[in-house]
Amino acid sequence: MLPNVNAEDISKLLDKLVVVKLNGGLGTSMGCKGPKSVISVRNDLTFLDLTMQQIQHLNNIYGVSVPLVLMNSFNTDDDTNKVLKKYANVRVQVHTFCQSQYLRINRETFTPLVKDLKANDHEAYYPPGHGNFYEAFYNSGLLQKFIDQGKEYIFLSNIDNLGATVDLNILNYIVNGSQKPEFVMEVTDKTRADVKGGTLIQYQSKLTLLEIAQVPKDYVDEFKSISKFRIFNTNNLWGNLAAIKRVIENNELEMEVIVNPKHLDRGVDVIQLETAAGAAIKSFRGACGINVPRSRFLPVKKSSDLLLLMSNLYDINFGNLTLSDDRSFPTTPLVKLGSQFDKVNDFLKRFQSIPDLIELDHLTVSGDVWFGRDVTLKGTVIIIANHGDRIDIPPGTLLENKIVSGNLRILDH
Template sequence: MAFCSCSTRWTKLYDIRYCHSTVLPQHLNKTYNTDVPLVLMNSFNTDEDTKKILQKYTHHRVKIHTFNQSRYPRVNKESFLPVATELGLTGQSAEVWYPPGHGDIYASFYNSGLLDQLIAQGKEYIFVSNIDNLGATVDLHILQQLVSQPNGKRCEFIMEVTDKTRADVKGGTLIEYEGKLRLLEIAQVPKAHVDEFKSVSKFKIFNTNNLWISLGAIKRLQEQNAMDMEIIVNPKTLEGGQNVIQLETAVGAAIKCFDNAMGINVPRSRFLPVKTTSDLLLVMSNLYSLDAGSLTMSSRREFPTTPHVKLGSSFNNVQEYLTRFESIPDMLELDHLTVSGDVTFGKHVSLKGTVIIIANHGDRIDIPAGSQLENKIVSGNLRILDH
């Protein structure tokens, strides 16, 4: 298994994710008396924090490996020269370098020596997902699909896709071009056709970035220099206002390079990304439970869809977010939650229907323990006393 990591501001979230990530391989290893490892690809931004967190899991029944992806120089958008040359920055400055996207996993995995190590151990496939996708688990039915093709030719690459909703209109999709499956990202679409790309009726699926890949095929393609992925030009602005270019690749773009590649439409439950504290609140609530490494929605929830949650900037920092909740509210009957400003929640709060809580600038709202809010709008500077 491999998970691609992200930015340093999510260190606390990584701790939660790593804890979740180790449960599944432990369950597999115990159930089938096997040795499924957990592999983490870090960037130079996250490597140190990751190693500190992983010290907590040294006694778990799962081997954890890490390797770092490459670092590329940022380029001035106007002159096309490395920014270090023009700004006089040192080689270790954070503004000089960037991690070149998760498509770098193939080269970095190969160069780390870990690919050869796993092949020597008899491993055949690796399951790859983004570290923030809490719905990504090893599904043995998909593994069976990989190894039992009717024509006798094993599939080297499976991309999990799921049905697109209006919340996923920017997600990459699968297309067929020149007889090969390809990943089409929104960054590759001309502006005149972006609305067409976002159409839920035209492109009905999107890439979850859950991928099943043959280790032997990765080795073959790397050694033949045949891992051909489209370059994504990602414009950025540095803190000083300097406009720069980052050249990146997407891991799924390599699908065209593998033999007998396919896409599999999977349930939405396998795509549960946690990119914001609003997402984090959902997965920490009683809406979900963790069973053998898999998050499942509570059967007590009447509707299969998740509530729409929007937390304001006061909740952006994960550590501050955690201090604003004495305990995570009951959200089983919640449809919509908006919270803005200086708001805190006491223990055993229940939220139902549509709840909007807005503390204006300079005001504070404390929701006391045991409060039950159903279809309420709360604003101003107050404490709720009725239960």
């Protein structure tokens, strides 16, 4: 709750807001089929479930109707719309629209992968990054629809970032602050785990997002330096709807194109031309970055991220994840899991139950490792099974500042 602001004023703020989630990604990198947003995170609740709970809670408390908008890709649209049917009785207006689809370009010939545009070849197309949001949102008709309803601002974030909840302080700053920025990017302090994250720089007297893909190879180490670039973009973005409309209609949207090379299963090297939503920052008046706590950046890109969110490190309340009060310091552990844990199904099989991580600082697991029930990990724990060996951590084990290696199998008799 905002200090010195009553619930009625908060309701007026929220009445101006639209929440947008980027929902174009598949869960393929984690071995899942379909949209990443339907991966179970905690207690069988998916990213989409938790997002719906967050918005419904806001709407119930303040008597408002903050709508949720999902930007799908052609990869996720059908599956997402099927899943949405289960929320028919939830007090959240949900809208979906599809981002553009572009033709993949053959890296050798610089020609489209397909010659016949009518061919039903999904692999020949790609969604062109979340920078496509502004034009796709405008073209969907939703932008004008929300403006007509009296909505004024959007909060845009990745659906797999469970820290990206509606922050009333930021909303209040945008609406009632003296600066009235048309665009706000949430940034947070960089750690050694975030060296690839895009950062804000001043370029030609404008605030600009610099992504690692835009950095020449000779300067990549400098870009990754924590001392030189201390913050990175969380991709939690706030924007003014009228300003987005103006920028699109006046053809003022400037975003650097990122060349993303890919190797397809069919053995062809292609290039994809993409843009990042945060790169639009230089197109808006009074745009700024706001340094936010790390708790607002909890993305799930790998099974190691999932392990943290599934553990007792986090409490869940109305879809909101907060670091447990039982943890004595506010940083999250650094977790590195080997390739055997990459796919979600394999990852889940290897844990009879998720270990107690409240006092964990660092965990490295490599090789064929299996965890029994009620395991507790504290301090720095390194578990390495050599090639051909297997390690079983017995039920009820406490590992504190331990290195376990070699071959360890405890068999029940």
